[in-house]
Amino acid sequence: MRRIQVVATGGTIASRGGVEGRRATVLAKELVASVGPLPAGVEVSTRDVVTRGSYAFGTADLLTLVREVRGALHAGADGVVMTHGTDTMEETAFLLDLAFDDPRPIVLTGAQRPFDDRAADGPANLGDALAVAADEAARGQGPLLVFDGFAFPARGVRKSDTMSAHAFTAPGRGPVLRVVDGRVVPLSQPRPRPRFPLDLDLPDLPRVDVVPVYPGADGLFVRAALDAGAAGVVVAAVGAGNAGPELVEAVAEAVASGHPVLICSRVHSGPVAPLYAGGGTELHRAGAVFADDLSPWQARLLLAAASAVPGRSPEALVRAWLAGEDPPSGS
Ligand code: ASP
Numbered sequence: 001m002r003r004i005q006v007v008a009t010g011g012t013i014a015s016r017g018g019v020e021g022r023r024a025t026v027l028a029k030e031l032v033a034s035v036g037p038l039p040a041g042v043e044v045s046t047r048d049v050v051t052r053g054s055y056a057f058g059t060a061d062l063l064t065l066v067r068e069v070r071g072a073l074h075a076g077a078d079g080v081v082m083t084h085g086t087d088t089m090e091e092t093a094f095l096l097d098l099a100f101d102d103p104r105p106i107v108l109t110g111a112q113r114p115f116d117d118r119a120a121d122g123p124a125n126l127g128d129a130l131a132v133a134a135d136e137a138a139r140g141q142g143p144l145l146v147f148d149g150f151a152f153p154a155r156g157v158r159k160s161d162t163m164s165a166h167a168f169t170a171p172g173r174g175p176v177l178r179v180v181d182g183r184v185v186p187l188s189q190p191r192p193r194p195r196f197p198l199d200l201d202l203p204d205l206p207r208v209d210v211v212p213v214y215p216g217a218d219g220l221f222v223r224a225a226l227d228a229g230a231a232g233v234v235v236a237a238v239g240a241g242n243a244g245p246e247l248v249e250a251v252a253e254a255v256a257s258g259h260p261v262l263i264c265s266r267v268h269s270g271p272v273a274p275l276y277a278g279g280g281t282e283l284h285r286a287g288a289v290f291a292d293d294l295s296p297w298q299a300r301l302l303l304a305a306a307s308a309v310p311g312r313s314p315e316a317l318v319r320a321w322l323a324g325e326d327p328p329s330g331s
Pocket of ligand 1: 010011012013052053054055084085086087088110111112
């Protein structure tokens with residue numbers, strides 16, 4: 001018997017329509033009941049943590065969700081399924097990825113259409129998530145996001161459609177499992193994941209802001225972020241990791257004052273690299289860290305988590321993680 005703990009947090013999967021708009025109200029037991037017969041040999045217990053839209057979560061809420069998963073694993077669950085709003089599911093999945101190297105499956109899912117929609121996609125997604133969480137093929141894959149028949153690893157998964165039931169992709173990486181009529185089909189072998197020294201009992205993560213680049217973007221938002229107390233900044237750069245001279249200057253000031261800056265792209269797919277004179281090469285020269293193909297939203301959590309580790313260089317922790325290495329000791 002596989003014991004799966006369902007942790008419900010709200011989102012569209014738990015929402016019903018109303019005069020003010022959709023609102024999450026459906027609790028975990030009703031969600032599980034909507035799936036119909038459970039896969040053979042699976043025993044499910046449920047827990048409601050919050051019942052909200054994920055657009056309203058702060059980083060302290062994300063840490064609470066991570067602690068819920070820790071509690072379920074400590075209590076001996078063979079797998080955990082978290083129902084969650086799709087808007088920020090890629091962030092919670094990523095934080096879970098930093099938090100756990102436990103081989104037991106941790107699976108997030110949700111829905112694009114509400115619980116009371118006549119074509120609700122939540123029951124099928126939750127059924128697939130339970131099948132994945134109970135399957136040997138999901139062990140050692142790290143936290144997975146299961147949606148519309150595919151399971152994506154946490155790192156690199158992105159919401160890529162605002163409305164479609166095929167809401168998630170992992171550009172350049174792809175899914176690792178597929179669910180076909182309740183059967184889990186492996187598409188690739190688990191990849192090693194670097195460990196990360198995240199303290200799950202922190203009340204919150206340090207502030208890290210994302211600053212967008214666009215024609216005419218200057219240093220205003222980088223400086224404003226540091227004035228607001230940010231430990232560092234993620235730049236959602238243009239193209240392969242470029243920004244104009246005024247923004248580059250503000251990045252150089254930030255790095256010189258001990259605030260790490262990560263460079264990601266506002267482009268949906270592909271890695272960043274310091275290639276262009278006066279753009280990426282200048283950001284590189286200023287000491288910014290190019291964050292591979294990480295989205296600005298996941299990079300923000302990586303830098304915030306690294307900035308929360310006492311007595312360690314956040315930049316060294318980030319660089320090691322990006323290189324696929326375990327954390328350097330005593331950096
Ligand atoms: N659109 C969202 C969802 O799919 C709302 C949220 O993130 O809670 O659940």
